[in-house]
Amino acid sequence: MSTTVRTTRLFVASTLYGVATLAAAVDAGRFEAADRSLLLLCNNASVPETSPSVDEMPGFEALRGRFDGVLSWNETIAPFHPGAWAPRADDVPLWERHLRLEWELGDDRVELVVESIQVSPASSICQIFAAAPIDVYADGLMSYGPTRNKIDPLIGTRVRRLLHPDLVPGLKPLLLTEFGVEPETLSTDHLLKVFAELADMPVTVPPVEGPALLLGQYLSALGLIEVAEEEELHLRMIRGSVALGHTRLVFKPHPTAPAHWSHAMAAEASALGAELTVLARGSGDAGTSGASLLAEVLYQRMRPALVVGCFSTALLTASAFYGLPVARTGTELLLDRLAPYQNSNRVPVTLVDALLPDLGDAQAVRGWSPPSAEQVAEDVHPLLTAVGFAMQPQIYPDLRPAAESYLAQHLHDRTRRYFKRRRLTTLALPGAVPAQLGFIPRSPALRKVARRARALKRAVLR
Numbered sequence: 001m002s003t004t005v006r007t008t009r010l011f012v013a014s015t016l017y018g019v020a021t022l023a024a025a026v027d028a029g030r031f032e033a034a035d036r037s038l039l040l041l042c043n044n045a046s047v048p049e050t051s052p053s054v055d056e057m058p059g060f061e062a063l064r065g066r067f068d069g070v071l072s073w074n075e076t077i078a079p080f081h082p083g084a085w086a087p088r089a090d091d092v093p094l095w096e097r098h099l100r101l102e103w104e105l106g107d108d109r110v111e112l113v114v115e116s117i118q119v120s121p122a123s124s125i126c127q128i129f130a131a132a133p134i135d136v137y138a139d140g141l142m143s144y145g146p147t148r149n150k151i152d153p154l155i156g157t158r159v160r161r162l163l164h165p166d167l168v169p170g171l172k173p174l175l176l177t178e179f180g181v182e183p184e185t186l187s188t189d190h191l192l193k194v195f196a197e198l199a200d201m202p203v204t205v206p207p208v209e210g211p212a213l214l215l216g217q218y219l220s221a222l223g224l225i226e227v228a229e230e231e232e233l234h235l236r237m238i239r240g241s242v243a244l245g246h247t248r249l250v251f252k253p254h255p256t257a258p259a260h261w262s263h264a265m266a267a268e269a270s271a272l273g274a275e276l277t278v279l280a281r282g283s284g285d286a287g288t289s290g291a292s293l294l295a296e297v298l299y300q301r302m303r304p305a306l307v308v309g310c311f312s313t314a315l316l317t318a319s320a321f322y323g324l325p326v327a328r329t330g331t332e333l334l335l336d337r338l339a340p341y342q343n344s345n346r347v348p349v350t351l352v353d354a355l356l357p358d359l360g361d362a363q364a365v366r367g368w369s370p371p372s373a374e375q376v377a378e379d380v381h382p383l384l385t386a387v388g389f390a391m392q393p394q395i396y397p398d399l400r401p402a403a404e405s406y407l408a409q410h411l412h413d414r415t416r417r418y419f420k421r422r423r424l425t426t427l428a429l430p431g432a433v434p435a436q437l438g439f440i441p442r443s444p445a446l447r448k449v450a451r452r453a454r455a456l457k458r459a460v461l462r
Helices: 016-027 060-064 073-077 089-102 122-128 188-199 227-243 260-271 295-302 313-322 331-337 346-355 362-367 373-391 397-410 421-426 444-461
Strands: 007-013 036-041 069-072 109-114 134-137 159-165 183-186 212-215 248-252 275-278 306-309 326-328
Touching: 007 016, 007 122, 016 036, 016 060, 016 134, 016 159, 016 183, 016 188, 036 073, 060 188, 069 073, 089 122, 109 122, 183 188, 188 295, 188 313, 212 227, 212 295, 227 248, 227 260, 227 306, 248 260, 248 295, 260 275, 295 313, 306 313, 313 326, 313 346, 331 346, 346 373, 373 397
Parallel strands: 007 036, 007 109, 036 069, 109 134, 134 159, 159 183, 212 248, 212 306, 248 275, 306 326
Antiparallel strands: none
């Protein structure tokens, strides 16, 4: 007597944007029918207890119906933090047995749909369900860059595809290509339909039409720049927008950013003769305006005349999905400060810097239009290939010839910011030293002397 095995698909998400991306993929029929679809939510905030979970954010209820049930990873592994906890190898079978009981999976065939597979919680979940096939989805610009660290082949070889929004038409993601994973673009039409559903929810948005919308990211909390530098970055957004003729400004702060930044920005705007509206922090419940609203909701409700930010993915959705004017600021500072060179934020910063106009260049902002897919393939793809190899040469050794070719032909004042001389020297890539001294990095004898000198220095310092 044969029995039919039930299939349960677990969708793992940590942001409302991620849930919207999954909803669009479901609507587009990108997943085969399953007996059950469960949404597993993770709150990866530094202090999850003080930050609203995704299912508490405005608009979530409009997306909930795509799934048969909603689970909480934070509650499942409490009191551990989702970003820091991983199961011990010997405990993996016990955890799978526990989760199958806890989530009533029984002997179901489990399929996983995860984001950020390189790190916890996604990597932990993939370890626990060791036989489950995996689909990876991307809700941001990091998918265009390399896998940030080596993935266990027992996980990487189970990945079937990478689903991603077409934020940069003409650019193919590099993520997971070391396992032969093919990227698949999500339908922009289906994404826009989901964002339209979120925009129809009963949430009050300030009645400011056609403003310059300023996007905050709280970069200092990530250790990327100092607090004072980020505050100055926000003031530059004010000054640059006013210089372009915008007198109605709306600032969307990061939900956990300090309130005093808004006070300083309001004073700066007032001094320049502009009016600044700051979206309120908090949950953004019905009847209020909240910083937790997706930027895509504001694009539809306010129709900004300009969107300004540092390297937020929302800058690309503004231009690629809604045709809104955009401008960047602070990317040169970030490119200089990101450390180590392998920092996964490097690709988003590089893309925004290469694709979008600088807020301080009024002529560039007014005359900018999105590059064609052909221009992206010709100019941006080779740049990202070189940056990707420089970030992860051990994972993508096959990219060395392409990186060497790009650096030999295109390394100049405009592109030098994307590469660190020390990194080029370490990898013996063109541009590490002046042309007349180019033989040095390739000389085995000189490299041996350098290694001995470094060893001697370490011995002296001890």
